[in-house]
Amino acid sequence: MKFPIKLNYKYVPNFLRKIIPNHFSPIYLFSGQELSTANYHKAISCFKFGKTYKTTESGRHKLTNDLLLSRISKDEIILDVGASTGVTSYELIKALNFTFSKYFITDLNLKLFYNKLGNKYFFFNESNQCILIADEYFIVYYNELSWCKFLFRDTVSYQSKKEMNHFNLVCKDVDDLIRNDSRVVLYQYDVFKQWDHINPTIIKVANLFNLVYFSEIEVIKAFGNLFSVLKELGIIAVIDNRDIEKSSIFIKEGNGVVLLESINGGSEVQSIIMQHFK
Numbered sequence: 001m002k003f004p005i006k007l008n009y010k011y012v013p014n015f016l017r018k019i020i021p022n023h024f025s026p027i028y029l030f031s032g033q034e035l036s037t038a039n040y041h042k043a044i045s046c047f048k049f050g051k052t053y054k055t056t057e058s059g060r061h062k063l064t065n066d067l068l069l070s071r072i073s074k075d076e077i078i079l080d081v082g083a084s085t086g087v088t089s090y091e092l093i094k095a096l097n098f099t100f101s102k103y104f105i106t107d108l109n110l111k112l113f114y115n116k117l118g119n120k121y122f123f124f125n126e127s128n129q130c131i132l133i134a135d136e137y138f139i140v141y142y143n144e145l146s147w148c149k150f151l152f153r154d155t156v157s158y159q160s161k162k163e164m165n166h167f168n169l170v171c172k173d174v175d176d177l178i179r180n181d182s183r184v185v186l187y188q189y190d191v192f193k194q195w196d197h198i199n200p201t202i203i204k205v206a207n208l209f210n211l212v213y214f215s216e217i218e219v220i221k222a223f224g225n226l227f228s229v230l231k232e233l234g235i236i237a238v239i240d241n242r243d244i245e246k247s248s249i250f251i252k253e254g255n256g257v258v259l260l261e262s263i264n265g266g267s268e269v270q271s272i273i274m275q276h277f278k
C-alpha cells in the first residue's frame with residue numbers, strides 16, 4: 001500500500017525523495033497558472049478512488065502502441081478502458097495518424113468535486129465521499145486514516161453539504177479532441193459492467209488489471225466482460241507500467257484468446273487470462 005500521507009514534493013530535498021513519501025500536490029491545479037502537461041498529470045495522478053490511483057503520464061505505452069500499429073487497420077473501433085486523463089489515448093490516436101472509425105476513451109472516475117476551507121482543499125468523489133485533503137505541505141488520503149477521519153469529521157461533513165466546485169479529470173488535448181472529432185467519445189464506464197455501445201475491434205486496458213487493484217476473480221470477471229463484446233479476431237492489450245512497460249497482447253479466437261505477443265515478460269495477469277480464456 002502506498003503511504004496515506006505524503007509531503008508536498010517541494011519540501012522534500014532531492015536526495016530524500018526516494019525515502020520520504022512525497023508527491024506533486026493537487027493544490028497546484030488551482031494556482032491560477034497553467035500547469036505544464038507533465039505537472040498536470042503528476043497532480044491528477046495523486047488522486048485515488050477506492051483502490052485505484054489515477055496515475056498516468058505521457059509515453060508509457062510506446063512498445064505496445066508500436067506493436068498495435070503494425071496490426072491495426074484503418075477502420076478500427078477502439079475501446080480504451082481506465083484511461084485516466086486520456087493522455088495515453090491521445091498518444092495512440094496521434095500514432096494512428098487519426099485513422100480509425102471510433103475511439104472510446106473511458107474511465108470510471110471522470111469528475112472530482114472540491115471545496116476550499118482556509119488553506120485546505122477537500123476533494124470528494126461523485127458519491128460525495130471525501131477522498132483527499134491537501135494543503136501547501138501535506139496530501140492526506142482522508143478515508144485511509146482513522147485519526148484523520150476523526151479529526152476532520154465535522155469539517156468534512158459540513159463541506160459535503162455545501163455546494164461544491166467540480167472539475168473534469170481529462171487533459172486538455174482530449175478535451176479539445178472530443179469537441180472537434182465526433183469519432184472520439186468520452187464515456188464513464190465501469191469495467192465490471194457490460195459494455196453496451198458498438199462492439200470494439202481493439203481494446204486497451206492499461207494499468208488497471210493487476211493484483212494490487214483487483215483479485216484474481218475480479219480480473220477474470222472484468223476481462224470476461226471485455227472479451228464478450230470484442231469482435232472475433234479482435235485484439236485486447238493488457239499493459240503494466242510498474243517498473244518497465246510490460247504487456248500482453250491477445251487475439252480473440254472463438255471462445256478463447258491466443259497470445260499474440262508478450263512484451264518484457266507480459267502483464268502480471270497474463271497467465272490468469274491464458275488459463276481462463278483458452
Ligand SMILES: C[S@@+](CC[C@H](N)C(=O)[O-])C[C@H]1O[C@@H](n2cnc3c(N)ncnc32)[C@H](O)[C@@H]1O
Pocket residue numbers: 049052053054055056057060081082083084085088106107108109189190191192205206207208
Ligand atoms: C492507474 S490508472 C491508468 C491510466 C492509464 N490507462 C495509463 O495507463 O496511464 C487506472 C485508471 O482506471 C480507472 N478505474 C478504476 N476502476 C475502474 C473500473 N472499475 N472501470 C474502469 N476504470 C476504472 C481509474 O479511475 C484510473 O483512472
